[in-house]
Amino acid sequence: MTVSDQTQACDIAIIGGGAAGVLTAIGVLRGASGALRLAIVEPQLPLGRGVAYATRHPEHLLNVPAGKMSGFPDRPDDFLDYLVAQDAFPGVERDALAQAFVPRRHYAAYLRQRLQEAVEASPAQLDVRAARVVSLEKQADGIVLQLDSGQPLLAASVALCTGNALRPLPARGAGAVPPGKRIEAWDFDAVQDIAATADVAIVGSGLSMADSVVSLTATGHRGQVHVLSRHALLPLPHAKGPAADYDPEPLLAMNLRQRVRALRRHAAEAAPRGIPWQNVMERIRPLGQALWQSLSFDDQRRFLRHVVRYWDVHRHRIAAPVHAQLTELRRQGRLHLHRGRLETAIAEGACVHLGALDPGRQPFQIDAHCVINATGVEMRAQAMRNPLLQQMLGSGAARPGPHGIGIDSAADGCLLDADGIAEPRVQVVGSLRIGRLWESLAVPELRGQAQQAARSLLGVVA
Ligand SMILES: Cc1cc2nc3c(=O)[nH]c(=O)nc-3n(C[C@H](O)[C@H](O)[C@H](O)COP(=O)(O)OP(=O)(O)OC[C@H]3O[C@@H](n4cnc5c(N)ncnc54)[C@H](O)[C@@H]3O)c2cc1C
Structure with missing residues (x-):
């Protein structure tokens, strides 16, 4: 693609406006020493929500205590300061709040407030585009991003912050199960809309399953809940107690x-x-x-x-009250844990039949009124259903990370192309770096990466 007259230009473009994108943008705004055009391209506004913080529901808690969720390595209490300044939990002492697992919705609001403050204090200008980037092309004079809104955007440097992709339901026939009966766990409102008397099958037994179960409980769900997973391991709770003191x-x-x-x-x-x-x-x-x-x-x-x-x-542990809810539902005989591999999903009348194989390869069936896909984050780059990543992998601008997970990046976060050559104008932030770093999903990692990426993006522009 050649750069046409229609192409708009900016100095730095950030692809994805979830936590990683917003933290990177704040780093750029704070680090900018002169006029600079920064763009965030994100189809799902408002900013800061991404997958994790898009939930409006108070029962969806952070799985990290508030005191450890600062977005900035140099201000470790920043999220706590925000909650206190907002008087978000009147009557709760600051120390107790630091240990608390607060609703995730506060985090998106926190990110947006810090972004707004950074915009006001910065000589740089922020432009937010409500669009999805569908291709990235390296050219001599910059990186050209094609947006699904039609217009190309030319940037001197780019941060790739496209975050988490949901695994599809791994069953033959899943595509034919109609939407009301096949619900994605990250569609938090759809989970809340499940009828109180419906029997529900949840595929996957991790954190997204826990989110779905607490949502069902919050809406007064009375039906049976069947959880199916290959290993039938439920998330374990956080615990209080003295710190361990061995040398790791x-x-x-x-x-x-x-x-x-x-x-x-x-x-x-x-x-x-x-x-x-x-x-x-x-x-x-x-x-x-x-x-x-x-x-x-x-x-x-x-x-x-x-x-x-x-x-x-x-x-990846859960807050103790969430774990207690799961335990209580099992004790009441309402939550059933099945160990097996999902094979088929067939909708028939008011029901969905899930066919599975147990560890001895014996078939068994779960019947429910709907199935929730809680299989979690897709790590394999080739399987992420993101047209931008498919285009980058297909064109050789990127290659899968080690073991085929995420996409490959150098130690300083630069994108590596199909030949392993670093592109200093493109920084990769967050879960896409999983193959190289493994721990690259949660805020304690994102904040450091975002700061490093911001410095590097500004360096290219300078
Ligand atoms: C359900 C859930 C709960 C979690 N809870 C916690 C927690 O309590 N604490 C914690 O530290 N971590 C938690 N995490 C980890 C979480 O991944 C990070 O905290 C953080 O949300 C990741 O942010 P991100 O911006 O990298 O990705 P995402 O939140 O996935 O955001 C990526 C954004 O990029 C956009 N995007 C994707 N492709 C394109 C494209 N081609 N063009 C433009 N935009 C694009 C998407 O629309 C999305 O908004 C949780 C994760 C999940 C899934």
């Missing part, structure tokens, strides 16, 4: 098997001292990326094949 550094020199054994030993030694295993896991949280990068390629593959399910439930 030696783990970096161990292979995967040794690390698993060492962590089990640390947990066993901590328990008699009243230290919960959760805090043993917390101790390695700051080393997440280093732990991944110091594993051999083969051990990374073994981890993805054999360990990741167990890692997920121990690492």
Whole structure:
């Protein structure tokens, strides 16, 4: 594509206006020392919501305590300061608030407020485009983005912040199940609209399943809930207790098997001292990326094949009240956990029949009035149903990350093309970096990446 007269230009373009895009934009606005044109291209406005923070429902809680959700590495209490200044929880002491798992909707509002403040204080100008980027082309005079609104946008540097993609329901026939009976877990309003008496099947047993179940409970749902997943592992709760004090550094020199054994030993030694295993896991949280990068390629593959399910439930924990709700529903006999692999989904009359195979490959069937797809985040670049990423992979502007997950980026966040050559004008931020970093999804990682990306984008423009 050639740059036509219709092409609009800016200095820095950010693709995606979820948490990663907004934090990167704030970094650019704060770092700009003169007039500069910044554009955010995002189809789903208002900004700051993305997938995680788009929910309006108070029962959907952050899975990280408020005190650890600052968007800025140099202001660790910033989210807490925001909540206090808003008087969002009157009567709750600041210390208690720091430990609390607050509704996720506050986070989008927080990001927007900090963005607005950055716009007001910056010499740079922000332009928000309500559009989706469908292609990215590198040219000598800049990066040309084609928007689905029709107009190309030329930028000197670009941040790719396209975030999370939902896995499709992995069943033959799923496409023929009508929308009212096949609901995506991230369509939070559709989950709330499920009839109170409907029997519900949920495919996937992770955090999105937990979101769906608490929504059903909040709307007075009285039907049966069937949860189907390959390993039937439910998310585990956060716990309070003294911090673990072992030295995690030696783990970096161990292979995967040794690390698993060492962590089990640390947990066993901590328990008699009243230290919960959760805090043993917390101790390695700051080393997440280093732990991944110091594993051999083969051990990374073994981890993805054999360990990741167990890692997920121990690492991505839920607030204790949410866990208590799941436990209570199971105790009442209303939430049934099935271990098996989904094979088929067939709508018939008022029902959806799910056909599955148990671990012994014996078939079984779950009948419900609707099915919720809670299979979670798609990590494989080729399978993400994002036309921009498909175009970039197809044209050789990008290549899949290690193990085929995410897209490939250099240590400084620059996009790597199909030949592994770094493009310093394009920064990758967030979950797309998963293959290189593994820990690259949550705010504690995004804030550092966004700051680094902003510096790099400004450097290109300078
Ligand atoms: C249900 C859920 C709950 C979570 N809870 C927490 C939590 O409590 N704490 C925490 O730290 N992390 C949480 N996370 C992790 C979460 O991924 C991050 O905190 C954060 O939301 C990721 O932001 P992001 O901008 O990278 O991605 P996203 O939130 O996915 O945003 C990406 C944005 O890019 C846009 N986009 C995509 N493609 C294009 C395109 N081609 N052109 C233009 N725009 C495009 C999308 O419309 C979207 O708005 C949660 C994740 C999920 C899925």
